[in-house]
Amino acid sequence: MPVDGTPLRAAVVGTGGIVTDSHLPALRAHSARVRLVAAVDVDDASLSAFLRTAHAALGERVAGYRELAAMLAAERPDLVLVGTPPALHATQTVAALRAGAWVLCEKPLCLSLAEYDTIAAEEGTEGTEGPGGTQSAAGSGPQPGAVDGPFASCVFQHRYGSGAAHARDLLRSGRLGPPLVAHCQTTWYRDAAYYSVPWRGRWATEGGGPTVGHGIHQMDLLLHLLGDWREIRAMAGRLAHDVESEDVSTALVRFESGALATVVNSVLSADEVSRIRIDCADATVELTHLYGHGNDDWAYTPAPHAHGLRAPDAHWRTPAADVPSSHAAQLGGFLDAMEKGERPPGSGRDARRTLELLAALYKSAFTAAPVHAGELSPRDPFYCAMHGNHPDWAPREHC
Template sequence: EKPVALSLAELDRIRAAEGPAAAGAVFQHRYGPGARYLRDRITAGTLGRPLVAQCVTAWYRDDAYYGVPWRGTWRSEGGGPTLGHGIHQMDLMLHALGAWAEVRAMAGRLDRDVQTEDVSAALVRFENGAIATVVNSVLSPREESYLRFDLTDATVELRHLYGYSPADWTFTARSPGVTWEPPDGPPSSHAAQLADLLDGYEAGIRPDLGRPTMELVTALYKAAITGLPVRRGEIDAADPFYGSLNGGRPEVFR
């Protein structure tokens, strides 16, 4: 379950330790109705070229939530809402748009008595040229999870909170010939991913650990803490952010 690891180093050690057994991560939003359909349509180009995206995890966690000793610390949680809350929305964004290329970000501890951030914001450029804004917050009284994809021929939006159904998608076409007809299905859930996991097991396919998503999360922290853009692939074993999301700077958000 998320987060499957607290750093890229931990994630890579998990993968390296696999033998006949395999590890997998829960990313249930990929398996809700509309997610695969959107990805297939973007890949096929039938909605046009991806241009702009928005990825918002605007949730609310009060002070009592952080009263549990292990919450809000780098040592036990690994990070704040960027890692522990927004990772599912970011994973679905990557599932739809493919490989990211570069991230620039800001983060801070604005209102909660924690070590980690309680809000972050980023700009992400994708290999296909699309540019996305990403917001992760635990300070938002009106909670919402929101994804928007603007392509040359359509806008696709998803509004929900902790899980979505077919009714939570909206579609706006630039011309009448562009349609949105995803197959019906159950809400996004662990059960939906479990079915895919079992199909993969029978086919000899190892489950996904979500490394591209974890790499984006890590890059967002590095960009926010250093103030520098981070490119995909630059965080290797020699990078301090490879071993911890704060880059070894536990007081960074004082």
């Protein structure tokens, strides 16, 4: 990996809307640190259009490839950005890791905990841990505090930006008081035309419904703010769309801190909104937005007992600089980690925790039983697939 100030070499896999509209502007924002050298897509028309757009946006010509393996062998990129349909994420991430590239992949990083653990097995090592958790010999391998990548992270851009960083700092510092009650809402609307895309609404190609495909962002942000979860009780339904997976899910989550949260994920809601609200002992913090947020989307309300006792804590005020949540904000943090030789945010245990919560939500919803953190071992059917081979939900060939 370059250490002399030379920009890192990046490649994109997939050239559809998410890459063109989000990853390309992120790369442009960090053009002094990273250079796009290649793009991969099996659709020649999409690839050609992207190459023209990338040249216009970045001022450099980008090599086009139809096969990931050929690109990895020819270009040897430092970083691979994956923006293909979900079913391809795991295999493409593993291929990039094996080629020595760090990976930033669109959500979901993979479709099951089993796939996640396969990806993790291909990552580099941290500290003095060697492959398989063995201790490296003195004077060889990674040294304490160092990492030996590559690593893979999931795109969770809602964690990023000044508003989210400020809220997390306040919550972790205790300045709002202990978190008590929370609400996490992703209530969007998707019509039949949306599900006419062949890979949508199917377990094998999307991994689930709005829980995995939409609500994952707010659920990840909730975990980012509140920390580890302990227990979940859930329900799910297929209420309006002719799909394999759910089109709505609800859950109650207990956190290790003792805080309780409600979660709602829907693609049936005409009044679309994304919302997180956390009621703490001394204040409520609330985020209301749709697909991205800035400082003005965060609100802090002092608890009634605070009125007349003291003015709202000056620390609650949002930062003067407004950095919106975005792919560019996350890419900046990812590049920082690469350049410092650190595991990037949104990877490792952190990313697995979010995926485990999703799998646990499905298990609880489909079995009508509470699920606890750490319960989904490789022997559990919900470890291998979000539908858990449940006869009412799994595709017929899996039952």
